[in-house]
Amino acid sequence: MSEVVEGWAAALSSTSVIAWGPAAFIVDDVEPVEAPAFPSGRAVFRTTTPVVMKASGMDASGARTTRQAWCLPGEPEWDVYVEGNLRRKAETLGLDPDLTLEDVTWAGPKRSFAVSSASGPGGKKPGACVEVALSGPPETLSALHSWGVGQANSAGMGWISS
Structure with a gap:
């Protein structure tokens, strides 16, 4: 790397x-700048930009209600989808994906961002800055510190400040 x-x-x-x-x-x-080492296998990441995360779009009965189901910290699916996102990033890098989202220790206010699309004007993506406590392999935590939390990291979302 x-x-x-x-x-x-x-x-x-x-x-x-x-x-x-x-x-x-x-x-x-x-x-x-070198990413922290996290020798204890525990890390706390605080984002400097909002984390954007898509959920299933299904209601309590399991029926899909929308294709664009953005979710925020504290909403029912957020923890599961963020943890899955981090595990997929680890797998993409060929690292051990055995990660656990231990806690969301802080969440900032919801913010929405206008985005464009190749097929038209696009829409808005809602997100919030967060601080999350994670546990997992030190090498994986170090790599994720450099990558970011949630989706759209290359567009500036979910960048980690500490």
């Missing part, structure tokens, strides 16, 4: 401006 980081660092070091949509970022310096 360090090869990927080194490649990005080299590319960014030779780039003076990054254009991200309507925003331009001036690159002064690039310094890779």
Whole structure:
């Protein structure tokens, strides 16, 4: 994985401006930051951007009521879907997916974000910043610290600050 980081660092070091949509970022310096090690097998992640998570869209009887079922921390399916999301990320990286979401220790206010779609104007994705306590293999926790919590991480959602 360090090869990927080194490649990005080299590319960014030779780039003076990054254009991200309507925003331009001036690159002064690039310094890779190591993820924490988590030797105890426990971690607390606090996101700096809202976590976006999709749920099943089914009601209590098991009937699908919607295809776009966004859920927030504290709602019935959120914990299960976030834990599943983190396990899939670990499997994608070839790491041990034996993770447990122990607790949601804090949740910020709901925020909605307008998103675009290749087929049209898109819609809104609701989310909230969170702090979660996890347990699992130290290497997996370290990798997830760098990846983020929930969906749409590459779009800036669920980035971890600590």
